[in-house]
Amino acid sequence: MDGIELEIMWGNLVSIVSEQAKALQRIAFSPIVREAGDLATALFDADANMVAQAITGTPGHINSLGAAAKNLVAIIKPEDLEPGDVLITNDPWMSAGHFFDITVLTPIFRKGKILGYCGSTIHHTDIGGYGVGAGARDIHEEGLWIPVLKLYEAGKPNETLHRIIRQNVRTPNAIFGDLSAQVSSGKMGGERLNMMCDRYGLDDIVELSDEIIKRSDTATRAAIRKLTPGDYFGETSFDVPGGEVITLKTKVTVDNEAGEIIVDFDGSSPPSKAGINVVMAYTHAYATFAIRSILNPDLPNNAGSLGPIKVKAPKNCIINAEYPVPVNARHVVGMYVPFPILKAFAQILPDRVLAEGSGAVWTIQIQGRDSKGEPFISSMFNYSGGMGARAGKNGLSATCYPTGVAAVPIEVLEASIPIEFTRKEVALGTGGAGRQHGGDGQTIGFKMRSGNEWLLNAIPSRLNIAAEGLDGGEPGHAGSFEVNGEARMKAQKLPMEATDEVLMKTPGGGGYGSPN
Structure with a gap:
């Protein structure tokens, strides 16, 4: 294709998915979507290859959404779709790794044929079951499992599925508000794609998609071929609630001849009894994100740029979870x-x-009854520790690598649930020393103002094992989690008294280079 023409139409595609993401954020009920951007939107061609994604989003959703589209249309075939259909699933192995992340895929039709698909994945407030914690004993305790189904059929709601969802969650209005936001953003994306085709006289986007994916693949392989070939090894260890220590081992193979990178996690920890196991799609999402951000971050993130990166892990492994292990807190690992x-x-x-950082965001979910006796459940809210230092810059404080999800403002949380924050500040000096200093964590204190007992799901990590420095840099500080001044943390939902106060300090990032 002509380079100028391609650039113009590529700009159109990016605008479509970005507008789709903005619409989703504006309409969504959940603060973690609206305020924190815990979402992904993407555009796919007629073969369900990811062509373009919005800038807004988290890697665990974005890259797993790329695989989810193909998984959905493999179950419900394109020939069984018609205008107005909308597909849905939260199957952990089909999409983003746990029940809270629901993927919605909308087929886009033009002149009676499928032009492509608009997809989105967002974190929902509630999916019934155990909640966001890690205490379930198997996946069936964790919530409602939605197989690949039609949420809408020819523009009309699938009433049976709608009733099942409504009956199995604690806050049905919030769930359907967020599902409606996903459906609306997908419909809008489809309309914008058809308008683009009208402008340029296109009956389909086959040539456009093929060109974008081919160029992305070629550029990625060219970048890989500039690397020194061979096998390179890395290892990290960290602790999770309950004191369990997890080790992830990696062999990264650079294959110049094929222009490919193979990441092998053989030797990593076995599955956990806690709900922190990770499905392969989520492992692949964060592995490819790490390599793409190092290798060629300016390239589009699509089927072409992701294709040359291969990720594998043994079956008996914490990051290749198999049914029926629990996975609700899979982000912790x-x-x-x-x-x-x-x-x-x-x-x-x-x-x-960069050096090791604090790792996973510390996820908090609160459940109880307010002063009037009405039930509430908070949307998951996250707090970050310090980011690891970089070769030429200090690590960022209170910023989590690699998720990219922002913290929900405390004012929003205090307005939506009966919570009161008593403290929120940067924990100065918790980052590791080095030529470049690791980012500092933060201190957060809160209590409830409902006057009633409440339940706390909290999933901190690095309470004992701090983030390592790199190239002579010093480690950051480990975190702490206290209730009424006493250390208290288990991998399960915690019953809390009405007056209990939580104080937590997130870990600091490691330093880079010798401090001397």
Whole structure:
């Protein structure tokens, strides 16, 4: 294709998915979607290849959404779709790794044929079951499992599925508000894609999609071929609630001849009894994100740029979860996936990596009854520790690598549930020393003002094992989690008294280079 024409139409595609994401954020009920951007939107061609994605989003959703579209249309075939159909699933192995993340896929029709698909994945407030914690004993305790089905059929709601969802969640109005936001954003994306085709006289986007994906693939392989071939190794260890220590081991193989990178997690920890196991799609999402951000971050993130990166892990492994292990808190381990990869790449491109950071965001979910006796459940809200230092810059404080999800403002939380924050400040000095200093964590205190007992799901990590420094940099500080001044943390839902107060300090990031 002509380069100028391609650039113009590529700009159109990016605008479509970005507008789709903005519409989703504006309409969504859940603060974690509206305020924190815990979402992904993408545009797919007629073969369900991801062509373009919005800038807004988290890697665990974006890259797993790329695989989810193909999974959905493999179950419900394109020939069984018609205008007005909308597909849905929260199957952990089909999409983003746990029940809270619901994927919605809308087929786009033009002149009676499928032009492409608009897809979105967002974190929902409630999906019934145990909640966001890690205490379920198997996946069936964790909530409502929605197989690949039609949420809408020819523009009309699937009433049976709608009734099942409504009956199995605690806050049905919030769930359907967010589902409606996903459906609306997908419909809008389809309308915008048809308008683009009208402008340029296109009956389909086959040539456009093929060109974008082919160029992305070629550029990624060219970048890989510039690396020194060979096997490179990395390893990271961290602790999770209950004191369990998880180790992730990685062998990164650079294959110049094929222009491919193979990431192998053989030797990593076995599955956990806690709900922190990670499905392969989520592992793949964060592994590819780490490599893409080092290798060629300016390239589009699509089927072409992701294709040359292969990820594998043994079956008996915490990051290749198999049914029926619990997975609801899969981010606690999944967000550590980039760190052994970064250590391997430090042997190849030391100026492009960063030291270990705090790891997974600390996820909090609160459940109870307000002063009037009405039930409430908070949307999951997250707090970050310090980011690892970079070769030429200090690590960012209170910023989590690799998720990209922002914290929900405390004012929004205090307005939506009966919570009162007593403290929120940067924990100065918790980042590791080095030529470049690791980012600091933060201190957060809160209590409830409902006057009633309440339940707390909290999933901190790095309470004992701090983030390591790189190239002589010193480690950051480990975190702490206290209730009424006493250390208290288990991998399960905690019953709390009406007056209990929580104080937590998130970990600091490691330093880069010797401090002397």
